[in-house]
Amino acid sequence: MNISKTYLPKEAEEKWYSYWLKHDFFKSVPDEREPYTIVIPPPNVTGVLHMGHMLNNTIQDVLIRRARMKGKNACWVPGTDHASIATEAKVVAMLKERGIGKKDLTRPEFLAYAWEWKEKYGGIILDQLKKLGASCDWDRTRFTMEDDLSEAVIDTFIHFYKKGLIYRGVRMVNWDPQGKTAVSDEEVIRKEVNQKLYYIKYNVVGEGSNTEFLTIATTRPETIMADAAICINPNDERYFHLHGKKVLIPLINREIPVILDEYVTMDFGTGCLKVTPAHDLNDYELGQKHNLPVIDILNDDGTLNEKAQILVGEDRFAARKKIAVLLEADGYLDKVEDYKSQIGFSERTDAVIEPKLSMQWFCKMDEMAKPALDYVLKGDIKLIPEKFTNTYRHWMENVKDWCISRQLWWGQQIPAWYLPNGQFVIAKTAEEALELANASTPGSGLTTLDLKQDEDVLDTWFSSWLWPISVFDGFKDPNNADINYYYPTNDLVTAPEILFFWVARMIMAGHEFRGEAPFKNVYLTGIVRDKLGRKMSKSLGNSPDPLELIEKFGADGVRVGMLLCSPAGNDLMFDESYCEQGRNFANKIWNAFKLIKGWEVDENLVNPNEVAIEWFDSRFNQALTEIESNFEQFRLSEALMATYKLVWDDFCAWYLEMIKPVYQHPIDRETYDKTIAFFENILKILHPFMPFITEELWHDELFGDRSELDCCIVAQLPKYGQINTRLLDDIEIVKQIITQVRNIRNAKQISPKEKLDLSVKANSEVAYNLYGLIITKLGNISTFGFTTDKLAQAAGFMVSTDEFYVPLEESIDPVAECEKLNKEKDYLTGFLKAVNSKLGNERFMANAKPEIIEVELKKKADAEAKLKILEENLAALAC
């Protein structure tokens, strides 16, 4: 026999992953079994594997492997999304390195480069997931921009346009001046930033002299040229005299009115608010209300345009500094204060978001939100943990229309075609568009050359919300076997950050196109943070490289490590030490295997271990039910912990110690066979968490011959068996006895090798004769006997109400012994007093449930019995 001293993961991982692939164990085709389906949250093609993916995909793999082992037809569909903004930024950067500007390219040329980039880098994450052991059906790998999925996106656009749910409109959008595109609210990251609050004086018109001013406070002095009004609160007594007046914008001397609105907070700044409808969302709404003109002074790249009159061509931030100087010089700057406020940054480019009015495509949400909310409120879809239902409801009840256009090329181009007269038609192809165009403008004789397709593409989420349907070709062929079989999927595992803009919209699309929710459970994972609670990020450099972790601790170790620290829905404070614990666990399993592997069987021996075997069998069945219940509630870390303790404590530390033969002695056939059967069952329940080591051991000859397809990955989980609770309880008592004996050794510094005697004065019904063998073996007891008398010259202890004695040669210290007994007596007396006062309380007796009272009575009886024995012992010691 030549087994390494520790488990070496690397070899096993490579061997078994390719074995699984080769035998198509991940593959799923519809059949008569019950399906269990997960669609992966498609990582974007620009990404590399980070800790969030590790967590997310470990969970999915555990679920899918367990389903497979429960006899379901398990299908985990992988894929990626095209991430229009992020990918386009990467491609632009790549081109720049090659000395090519995006402006120098035609759209098809640019897209050719983008596809090249995608082919090269777009599969990295999926390949990395294989290292983790992800058992995805790789033949089903999809990409949101492949032909069929793109067609689904375009059809969806047309579908909703025809329904009147997609419209074109001018709206204030979050403009990313660097990416030169609109981004959604969800892609804006708000951060608290130190700014300056500029107090600027505006001349009041028509008071004869130039001496009267009003002062406004703003963080954006560069936008004063776009002001349309000054607004004050009508109740503000300080400014009654300004009602109906006009003021002049400093530097450019344009006249604007003073308007009245209770929107203005009197105690913020000066109580005078500059209203700049083109550059602030709230101002825009205020402007609409008061019919103010919209003056947009910014170009798409964030520089000032000619409407600003001054500082034309300057970047907004340069202009801010310069205008402060100009205002100061001309005496318009009253003062500058430090000020903190929230500023939006683009998630993709980190540019400061500019509120900007622009023509965009929108998708109406309120109509779709209603049924999508109901699925969750009625429980057809369960959010785990439940607390997210609140958040979900809040969002769905206050939903805003979805800006779906992006000023980019990488993505599905919006199927809108503009006629020379400015009208547009919505059509899938140029030809159809031409027909529609000619129909709408009879006799115009348009050709395809006269039509111009909208330059913009659709938001990536407009692809991914179709994901659970489109991966099964549910748009192209709505009645195909796959979609009918796999949809709705079962569980979705994703991050709470995208509950709204992905999960909610998938529910909407599912309802719209299939009339059914796309999944039943949504398991929301937390954010992986470092142990200091900081988000893992590239800039902080506090994120471990997942592949290095796998290298260091093995994939199984890392999977266990991730799950150990991941309560559902809560952020997890990741630390490498969890992976270390996972690795140690793998090693423990390995060594238990080594022990069993080393045994020789003697067919002539009778089985002395019936009790131990029956006990572990019960314990195993008990653990199975615990694990199942944890899984049902998606308490994966607890399911893992229950498994961990079963294996490490119950199996290794107790069971194996109970049955293990003396060194170099053989074992009986029955114990040997049973133990191997136990071990095989243990491998099964471990497999979803630790697929590699379990598969590796599964194939050892210890378990007999295996056919090529007899693999742990497709083994069926053990069935529930009998649980002998009486035996489980008894063994708990036996364990206490053994622990107490070990304690005596420790306290008296007696070597574990030295055998001791043990006598019991049994006052209870526990059948100690059954457990003599276990007690003598684990306690290293030479003789275990019964006595009816208390033994002097012995160390004593009590378990439950039974008394135990370990005779010792050296005399015991009566003072210490008395102290010990007295301490226990004091505790019990106090305890008994509390119980008695409960039982003596009329209101307790009247109100408490009968079973509670019964319990109290039992407590009383037990305590009294124990106290009696204690007192006898104290008397015997003459304390």
Place this chain on the structure above:
RNA sequence: GGGAGUUUAGCUCAGCUGGUUCAGAGCAUCUGCCUUACAAGCAGAGGGUCACUGGUUCGAACCCAGUAACUCCCA
């Protein structure tokens, strides 16, 4: 500013309908062991005013109110 959540051992977390000897687990710590499966280990032990203050109740980690700290979402 509005809403939600969290606070239990040094760390990460359980604690289900208020009721067992209920204050728990894993890790970490400490003590003793290289006892031939495993030192990535074995045996044992010590750690907590359940954030704070009140209230309800026969009984509160759990229910209610207030306070504090932290986190997230929205403005």
